Amino acid sequence: MQTDDPAVAEIVAFISGEVGVDASLLTPDTPVAELGISSLDLIETIFKLESRFGIEIPNDGPLSGSEVTVGTLVDHVAELLAAQKAKTA
Numbered sequence: 788m789q790t791d792d793p794a795v796a797e798i799v800a801f802i803s804g805e806v807g808v809d810a811s812l813l814t815p816d817t818p819v820a821e822l823g824i825s826s827l828d829l830i831e832t833i834f835k836l837e838s839r840f841g842i843e844i845p846n847d848g849p850l851s852g853s854e855v856t857v858g859t860l861v862d863h864v865a866e867l868l869a870a871q872k873a874k875t876a
Contacts, residue, residue: 794868798861801839805832815858822857829855842867 803810806822813822819829833844844850844867849859 792865795861795865798836798840798864798868799857801836802832802857802860805835813857813861815856815861817857819855819857819860820853826853829860832860836864840864840868842871 799810799813803813806824808822824832829850833850836842837844842864844864849855849863
């Protein structure tokens with residue numbers, strides 16, 4: 788999770804706003820469950836991320852487990868955004 792990347796900063800800010808937690812508390816190793824995000828809340832957050840950033844996040848992959856961390860979520864979304872940018876460039 789590269790905090791100096793503007794896309795990552797935007798993703799972190801979005802997640803922070805969704806869960807009502809200060810962005811400075813969102814470390815790469817923080818399990819999303821510790822932020823009060825249940826598996827159902829995670830799915831809802833993923834839908835909102837898809838809508839916000841115009842991407843499609845697959846149901847399988849790194850976000851399908853029960854031990855999802857903030858870093859995993861942010862990095863996966865950032866990778867999808869970068870791939871989308873590369874496609875349209």
